[in-house]
Amino acid sequence: MKYTLIAWMRDKPGVLSRVSGMMRRRNFNIDSLQVGHTESPGISRMTFVVDGNERMVDQVIKQLRKLVDVTRVEDISEQPIVAREMALIRVSTNADNRSEIVQMVNIYRGEIVDVAMDSMIVQIVGAQDRVDSLIDLLSNFGISEMVRTGPVAMARGRTERTARRSSAVWRAQANGRDATATERFKTGGV
Amino acid sequence: MPKKNGNQPDRAPETPVPMKGGQMIWEAMVREGVRVVYGHPGGAILPAYDLLSPYEKEGKIHHVLVRHEQCAAHMADGWARATGEVGVCVATSGPGATNLITGLATAQMDSVPIVAVTGQVPTNLLGTDAFQESDVVGVSAPVCKHNYLVTDVADLPLILKEAFHIAREGRPGVVLIDICKDVQNATGEFRYDFEIDLPGFEPWPNVDMDIVRTAAELINKAERPLVLSGHGVQLARMGRELLELVERAEIPVVTTLLGTGNIPESHPLSLGMGGMHGEAYANRAVQACDVLIAMGMRFDDRITGRLDSFAKQAKIIHFELDRAEVGKNVVPDVPVIGDLAETLPAMLPMIEERRHQIWLQELKEWETDSAQTDIINYEVDELIPPYVIRQLWHSTSNASSEPAIIVTDVGQHQMWECQYFTHDQPGQLLTSGGLGTMGFALPAAIGAQMAFPDRLVWAVAGDGGFQMTLQELAVIKQEGNLPIKIAIINNGFLGMVRQWQQLFYEKRYTGTPVWSPDFVQLAAAYQIPALHVTKPEEVVPAFEKAHATPGPFLIDFRVKEEVNVYPMVAPGAAVDQLIRRPKPAVMQGYSGVQPSW
Structure with missing residues (x-):
């Protein structure tokens, strides 16, 4: 446990x-x-x-x-408790899938914090399972770099x-x- | 009882005086009542040593020059074990400090209060791999209760006061202060009337009287109670109260290695030491009691054997100061957390007068199965170590009215000492229990002898362990011919390792035969009188000679080589699964009468 x-x-x-x-x-x-x-x-x-x-x-x-x-x-x-963690995820993008990714990030109440021609950085803050699940989805597009904190928590x-x-x-x-x-x-x- | 509060809030505030950092070290020690420090100088601690000289001249602090820093820690350790005060050792940076580590770890494992002061390279060189730099705070942290790196002289007085406070209060331990060389040279303001404010340091947890009552009720109901008592009883100075408890409720007592003498071993309720080399009946009692009262001990693997079969039938009450020891190895049914000097006296009035005839009768029958009397009842025609230790006990009992302090090394002779020496006072045996540090005996005996110049102190060591720290013989002479008596149980082997090789590695004696110098000639080189003993009949006269000779004396007992310590619980076995002495016993020619020894 x-x-x-x-x-x-x-x-x-x-x-x-x-x-x-x-x-x-x-x-x-x-x-x-x-x-x-x-x-x-x-x-x-x-x-x-x-x-x-x-x-x-x-x-x-x-x-x-x-x-x-x-x-x-x-x-x-x-x-x-309230437990939250944060992740920054660099996703490989192209003209075809960019809007699809943006939609997904919005559903998860994430943010796009940087956009380049072939990638963007997604920021997500939330409970562990929510972060897990967005990472899971984004991995379909190719994650080239990721950093993730552990949870901080408060009763x-x-x-x-x-x-x-x-x-x-x-x-x-x-x-x-x-x-x-x-x-x-x-x-x-x- | 230890002081619960080092602060004296009612006094007028002390006027700070300008002072160099190096002097603050010694000034703080004088305030803490330190009289002797053990150390070895070097570059990074030189400013402090320079400022020590007025304190030495005025007779306030005496510095003992050791020959190896490990022994500075062991000497401070021996001093602290003998007196209950904080021992102090000093070393320089780099190798000086790393040499201390074994000694500090030894003290920390056995809850001995020590403050260690080390020099460090100047602050501007920190982290540059400067000459004789090492990360002493990092290296020592795992073997310390707490440690400090001092980079600003303004912090030094408070740190010194905190260090002694932390080392002494609660479960005692080691505190190291690493002081940069420029801090020793810098001038700051010295005062020492600080309020200690350490919110994270909780040396004396509050006692819950409900749980004390629960413990008392359980003891009152017990039919086969047993006390398993450890070092904590001595640290809390609760020997008398323990005796009162066990006499009132008629409870037999088993001790740990460091708990020897918690109640007099000649007392009918004493079953002696338990565990790996405890008597069969002591371990059998642990496995048969219905209430096990563990007092000031931490369920070390050497006492419990295999944990999942340790005292499964018993309700366990654990009296313990250090919360982290409760439930670490054995989960007690009744955890009594707090200072034993508080919990035990609080419980005593709730304990009913009881007699446990059936239980004691049963134990008495088991006591006939004894590895010790087994060997004591044989006449001796060879020089065997148990005989030597038994004679040591006889001889010291006759030689001095106050009980002798025996300081052992680690190995077979250490276990024989526990088995064949009858300890009737707490603190009679000083030994490295937790860490099992070979080389401990001689330097720790020096510390103990300096603490009690008039008491008879014996260092008992094997030929292997003695050669680890024998350079400290020089300290005996330099400190004015300290009257330490040294017994070397010389069997030409690293005996305990050899015993394991014999029992578990089919007698492949790899790396265990020991070549030794002629210890008598060696002693002569240090101008210490000495004797060889090779025959049983020479033992008693040799001890008498040692006791009659003023100053130090060394006896090299050339004992029979392959003698084992019995009984033995194999590592990882249950405590009632014993390896016994093969019959016929070691001795020849059973006389059938109780021998004189």
Whole structure:
């Protein structure tokens, strides 16, 4: 299963290499990793997509939290979230298929950001499956170059920060009961 | 109990004084109570060394010149293990710093607090592959709790304070500070009354009393409880409370390698060490208990054996400070996260007085199946290592009122020490458990001896491991004839590797026979008195001579070559699948009476 984690960290030199070094050393599989600034100066935010089982993700979270520069980690895999990624795709074109491509891109609410005689660059922002599906379509025309980010993600509809709540707790609450002490400590506890 | 807060917010703010970066290092160390640093100078750390001299002259800091930087880390490690304080080592850039790594990794794996200071090339040369430049922060990061590269003198005082704070607080570990040469020369403002503000550093997690209660209830209900106790009990200084717990509820105790002596090993409830070379009954107890109370230990593969058959029948309670250790190897039923010095005393009043007669009776029967008494009950006609270690125990018990500190290297002699030496106090055995670093004994013993000049310190090493760091014999002399006693268990092999080759590689002894110099002549070159011992009857007089001789002493025990450590759990096997000593046992001529040793 794929898990989406968010980590906040002090924007110190080398923090990215600390995080990626720890992931490599512990033999964790990262599908994607995005870093960027946040609303608080000096704090960066990383969105990870990790492939693994629950025990592995539990370890990823705990090992991340052990890094001194990492201030907070959240597992938002089981919450309603908004996750978006972006891709730039250079598609080979000719006079015959150009308008067809434009139509498709419009359906996907993408944008044509550059046009040349024999190619154009398509920009798409959206959930992973939407990006996948447009890439799939465009590949019929020949993709000569592509770059794609991993997702950045945010939980929906909550203003209060509920940091350090384990997925076991979310599941318990989803089932309409309070989490047991064991569950609360499962991924690090409160 | 460790200090939970290094800050002193009530004091008037300290007036900053102008100071060179190099001096700030030593000033901060004085504030942290550091008395001894182990190091080796070089180009990139020279400005700091130059500014050390007033501190040495005033007797505030004593610098010990090591012969190899690895040993600077091991000495700081030995100091830290013996005292519980932060050990400090210093090295120059490039090779100096990379030489430290083995020592730092050793300390980090065993949760030993160390602050390492390394020089770095000047900031304008960073990244240019300058002379003696290496990416020390990058190289050391995987073996450190945290590390820093200092490129601005203005950051240095806070970094120094944070480094000691991080190394000491919570689960102890290694912090490295890499300081550019120009930063050491630059003048900045020094003050040390910072509030530590590390939002991502959570050394002492909050204790959930619900879970402590759950643990107590489970222990109260248990019919066959067992404590598996590790290094964490010593780090939290909870030996007495552990004893109170197990005596009140009558719970037998198995320890890990680093947990030896958590309760006195002569105590009837002690089953000694478990795991790969633990007694059969200790591992059998782990596989038969109904509640396993793991305390301050991390379920290392050497203690658990094959994980999917480890204590499957038991409910597991895991007392642990480091959250990441909970569920890493073994998923507990009741995870008690927090400082053991908080959780254990909080749980004690909830523990009922219990007796577990049937369980203890069963254990008593199992205890007759012992690899140790098996060999102790034979008279000796050859010099075998277990006999030497047993005599070491007798002899040190007689020689000194305070228990001796034994510092071992890694390998067969290390396991024999655990098996045949009876540790009645926590911290009596200092050994590299997690990383298993050969060459650890001599330098770590130097650190421990300097921490406790009046205590009897024995370095026990094999002929292989001793030759990895024997150059540090010079430090014994340079530091004023430190009274360290050294026992070399000399069997002409890298014994443990040879044992594996014998058992798993059909006796193909590739790369394991060891040629050694005459250790007595070698000691003589270092002006250290020494003896050869080749016969069993020479062992006791040799120990007596060593104890009677002031200053250092070295004994080269030329023991029987191919003796194995038994019992043994093969790597990857379940802990109750043992390789036992083949009969007849190693010794000849069973006398039928309990021998004097």
